[in-house]
Amino acid sequence: RKEVEQDPGPFNVPEGATVAFNCTYSNSASQSFFWYRQDCRKEPKLLMSVYSSGNEDGRFTAQLNRASQYISLLIRDSKLSDSATYLCVANSGGGADGLTFGKGTHLIIQP
Amino acid sequence: GAVVSQHPSRVICKSGTSVKIECRSLDFQATTMFWYRQFPKQSLMLMATSNEGSKATYEQGVEKDKFLINHASLTLSTLTVTSAHPEDSSFYICSADRGDSYEQYFGPGTRLTVT
Numbered sequence: 001r002k003e004v005e006q007d008p009g010p011f012n013v014p015e016g017a018t019v020a021f022n023c024t025y026s027n028s029a030s031q032s033f034f035w036y037r038q039d040c041r042k043e044p045k046l047l048m049s050v051y052s053s054g055n056e057d058g059r060f061t062a063q064l065n066r067a068s069q070y071i072s073l074l075i076r077d078s079k080l081s082d083s084a085t086y087l088c089v090a091n092s093g094g095g096a097d098g099l100t101f102g103k104g105t106h107l108i109i110q111p
Numbered sequence: 112g113a114v115v116s117q118h119p120s121r122v123i124c125k126s127g128t129s130v131k132i133e134c135r136s137l138d139f140q141a142t143t144m145f146w147y148r149q150f151p152k153q154s155l156m157l158m159a160t161s162n163e164g165s166k167a168t169y170e171q172g173v174e175k176d177k178f179l180i181n182h183a184s185l186t187l188s189t190l191t192v193t194s195a196h197p198e199d200s201s202f203y204i205c206s207a208d209r210g211d212s213y214e215q216y217f218g219p220g221t222r223l224t225v226t
Binding site (some may be wrong): 004031032034041042043044045046051087091097098099100101102103104 | 145147152153154155157160170202204206213214215217218219220222223
């Protein structure tokens with residue numbers, strides 16, 4: 001069974017702080033990984049892809065550790081608008097595979 | 112861009128009736144479309160993978176005779192929930208694969224309530 005596990009939170013974080021999430025995946029054949037953001041009662045939106053070399057997009061940094069099968073997301077200088085549920089996602093190969101979603105980590109940025 | 116639409120966005124139906132949900136890729140041709148379902152406070156769960164012109168591939172535990180998928184063109188896939196029951200009430204989301212990367216583009220979702 002393909003699974004992606006995340007701490008559901010909620011993470012209550014003051015504005016401006018740095019927050020980090022991790023997730024683990026069970027399918028060692030997974031080749032591509034993503035972080036999606038989902039706002040309440042909305043569809044998920046791609047935040048960033050995750051590569052073994054690590055990648056950064058503004059205040060967001062994602063890392064992949066294939067040996068330990070975990071993925072991380074770091075948010076620096078958090079904003080109120082960062083409040084959302086962050087979904088860790090893996091697929092099993094090429095683009096024809098569906099995605100396996102974690103249950104999401106709920107982040108609340110407090111003023 | 113890569114825009115995916117869904118229709119309707121919200122539907123309420125009576126138990127025993129059938130509901131059709133459309134998923135369209137508006138500005139690209141989708142080699143593959145996917146249907147997901149999300150119950151409250153749960154993760155998105157893949158229901159089926161839909162390829163144009165061929166039968167959909169269903170995930171384990173998803174009844175193919177209850178959730179009929181038709182992928183008649185490279186821009187349209189439909190999901191029909193047949194003989195809907197209250198336990199089918201959920202958020203149904205489609206996504207489309209443009210075929211040039213691993214990224215999938217999600218529709219805005221359809222919230223189904225069966226009374």
